[in-house]
Amino acid sequence: MRRHVLRRCALALAQCFFALVVVFALDSLVPGDTADVLQGDHGTPQQAAALRERLGLDEPVWLRFWQWLGSLLTGDPGRSLVTGLPVGEEIGRRLAVSLVLALPALALVALLAPLLGVVAGLREGSRTDRALNSAALLLHSVPEFVLAMLLIASVSLAAGLLPATAAGMDGAGLLAEPGVLVLPVVVLTARQLCDLARQIRVGVAARRGSAPAEHLRLLGMPERRVVWRHVLPSALAPAVQQFARCVEGLLGGALIVESLFSIQGVGTGFVEAVQNRDTPQVQSYALLFAGTVVAVNLAGDLLSHRLTPRAEATA
Amino acid sequence: MTREEPVAAKTADSGAAGSVTAVASRRRRAPSAGDLLAWLLLGLPALLALAGPLMAGPEGPPPGALTPPSRPPGPGHPLGTDVLDRDVLSLVLRGGLTVLGGALGALLLCYVLAVPLGLLAAGARRLLDETMMRSLDLLLALPGLMLLLALAATGRRGWLWLVVVAAVLQLPSVARLVRAAALAPGCRTVVEALRMQGRGWAYIHLRHLTRELAGPLATDAGTRFSGVLYLLASANFLGLGLPSSAPDWSVLIERNSDALFTQPAAVLVPAGLLMSLCVGGNLCVDRALARRRAAA
Numbered sequence A: 001m002r003r004h005v006l007r008r009c010a011l012a013l014a015q016c017f018f019a020l021v022v023v024f025a026l027d028s029l030v031p032g033d034t035a036d037v038l039q040g041d042h043g044t045p046q047q048a049a050a051l052r053e054r055l056g057l058d059e060p061v062w063l064r065f066w067q068w069l070g071s072l073l074t075g076d077p078g079r080s081l082v083t084g085l086p087v088g089e090e091i092g093r094r095l096a097v098s099l100v101l102a103l104p105a106l107a108l109v110a111l112l113a114p115l116l117g118v119v120a121g122l123r124e125g126s127r128t129d130r131a132l133n134s135a136a137l138l139l140h141s142v143p144e145f146v147l148a149m150l151l152i153a154s155v156s157l158a159a160g161l162l163p164a165t166a167a168g169m170d171g172a173g174l175l176a177e178p179g180v181l182v183l184p185v186v187v188l189t190a191r192q193l194c195d196l197a198r199q200i201r202v203g204v205a206a207r208r209g210s211a212p213a214e215h216l217r218l219l220g221m222p223e224r225r226v227v228w229r230h231v232l233p234s235a236l237a238p239a240v241q242q243f244a245r246c247v248e249g250l251l252g253g254a255l256i257v258e259s260l261f262s263i264q265g266v267g268t269g270f271v272e273a274v275q276n277r278d279t280p281q282v283q284s285y286a287l288l289f290a291g292t293v294v295a296v297n298l299a300g301d302l303l304s305h306r307l308t309p310r311a312e313a314t315a
Numbered sequence B: 001m002t003r004e005e006p007v008a009a010k011t012a013d014s015g016a017a018g019s020v021t022a023v024a025s026r027r028r029r030a031p032s033a034g035d036l037l038a039w040l041l042l043g044l045p046a047l048l049a050l051a052g053p054l055m056a057g058p059e060g061p062p063p064g065a066l067t068p069p070s071r072p073p074g075p076g077h078p079l080g081t082d083v084l085d086r087d088v089l090s091l092v093l094r095g096g097l098t099v100l101g102g103a104l105g106a107l108l109l110c111y112v113l114a115v116p117l118g119l120l121a122a123g124a125r126r127l128l129d130e131t132m133m134r135s136l137d138l139l140l141a142l143p144g145l146m147l148l149l150a151l152a153a154t155g156r157r158g159w160l161w162l163v164v165v166a167a168v169l170q171l172p173s174v175a176r177l178v179r180a181a182a183l184a185p186g187c188r189t190v191v192e193a194l195r196m197q198g199r200g201w202a203y204i205h206l207r208h209l210t211r212e213l214a215g216p217l218a219t220d221a222g223t224r225f226s227g228v229l230y231l232l233a234s235a236n237f238l239g240l241g242l243p244s245s246a247p248d249w250s251v252l253i254e255r256n257s258d259a260l261f262t263q264p265a266a267v268l269v270p271a272g273l274l275m276s277l278c279v280g281g282n283l284c285v286d287r288a289l290a291r292r293r294a295a296a
Helices: A002-028 A034-039 A045-055 A061-073 A087-122 A127-141 A144-158 A171-176 A178-208 A211-218 A223-260 A266-276 A279-307 B005-012 B015-027 B033-055 B088-123 B126-141 B144-153 B159-182 B185-196 B201-237 B249-259 B265-295
Strands: none
Touching: A002 A061, A002 A279, A002 B126, A002 B144, A087 A127, A087 A171, A087 A178, A087 A223, A087 A266, A087 A279, A127 A178, A127 B265, A144 A178, A144 A223, A144 B201, A144 B249, A144 B265, A171 A178, A178 A223, A211 A223, A223 A266, A223 A279, A223 B144, A223 B201, A266 A279, A266 B144, A279 B126, A279 B144, B033 B088, B033 B265, B088 B126, B088 B159, B088 B201, B088 B249, B088 B265, B126 B159, B144 B159, B144 B201, B159 B185, B159 B201, B185 B201, B201 B249, B201 B265, B249 B265
8 A cells, every 4th residue: 555655756856857857858958048048030140149148058958957957946947938937936926817717627527527428328328328428428529629619610700608718817807807817717617527427437337237246236235335335435435536637637637728819817827928039937837837737636545545545456 | 538538539429420321331431421521622722732823823913003901802803812912712721731741740740659659669668768758757747839939939930840749749648559569469479479479679660660650640640630630730721820910721811810800711611611521521430430430
């Protein structure tokens, strides 16, 4: 048990380090470096060289990596190349907006997916199950931006019901006008909700028909008790892992949904930083995303392992 | 780790419906209405993607023409024109090839890389095996869109980058699948026997094992297709791959989204085709899996 936890934590640490290396390498191994970007097309090579020296870009790669790592660990990801403001503040402000979008989506997935999955799984093959499963398959298959376009076209433009954009609103503004959030949250939730519900449904259905469940029934245990004491607890462990992966999906979805509805969160921040080739910002956003994915997966795996201590196979 | 789970889950999926309808589907040979719908949803956009470029007319506005962009459907333009005043119909006909080709190319590349890796890990000593699988696990730290965004920030954007990244991101789970299949007890016995007969490494691995692996890999490719398609379409929508003037369905949707109200066809037609491709692909895999489970 402890051995497994240690191994899993070591993997997470290695993943974090790997992400750091990749993010750093992507930037430092390109021919055109930060100095060229800052200088634009107008600067002379001498100016670029001076700037390079000022930014410390002519030092060896490993030394720069070490310095960069040091400044990250002390909580200073640097300043934006475009605005000159500290990156941390900017991300913090945007994070608040993103959470206003992400928390309702996360809550909806955490609440509805198990509900729908269990309902369908326990009635496997029934009309309810088939209807739910078909709807989930349909919604799960559609990319967020396609679903958003269809919803905006029908709900916002044709029926004139909900606003199609949240341009220029901060976190407090969004909270004051929840109507703006409805479409983004629906679009963000739909795909992950359906994915998780389908996986939970499969787990519940498989365990309902499993040999241990059959055995308990033969022993005369009432069905209700079989479900509550055996089927649902044993379907919980994989569901926790799958939920952790959903969070990863929500992160990717947030990128799309935020730029679709022009919500000023971390997703749009990331995309804007990429368009501006604002290296410190891009690196910080990338590490934020990678770190969240590693942390959430670690938590999911450990929790799932705690729920089924004998499943040593899942490393 | 965690990411191979969805494949397993989806493989087990729809066996759900299968166990109930098992008897029915074994007796019935003719495709049901549901099968027909699934194939139609998948086949129509796929056919359009493949044959479309051959049928497409000229897309650009005639040089010197001073017509306003985003015109609604009218004579000469059955689906209207887009924000650059190009003919939407011919754009749509041309735009599927990059969508379908990207997803299939990424899958192909992924299996070309993952099968040897998985086989190597399966046959290697424990230390090498562990090292390989653990290093692949490191890739799980990188979410797909994040990696593509970080690449785009350094100027590395393009269709090829998308395909390569999408393929590399699938490596951990596919290599693990290959390794597990090659290490399956039955498989191992045959390998031992072949080795005793004096067959070489290449014969055993490339002729025998690849044939053994064809089944699991085909299933895996089916479920993986929609995931890759989703990643590539989303990346193209964010402008991380193809140039913004490319006639790609995702790019078209993005470019014309501002004119959604005046010229809905330019957004809704490619959106519908993309949706049909995704849903059809998933439906076909779902039904095929259900049928196999029922037959088993």
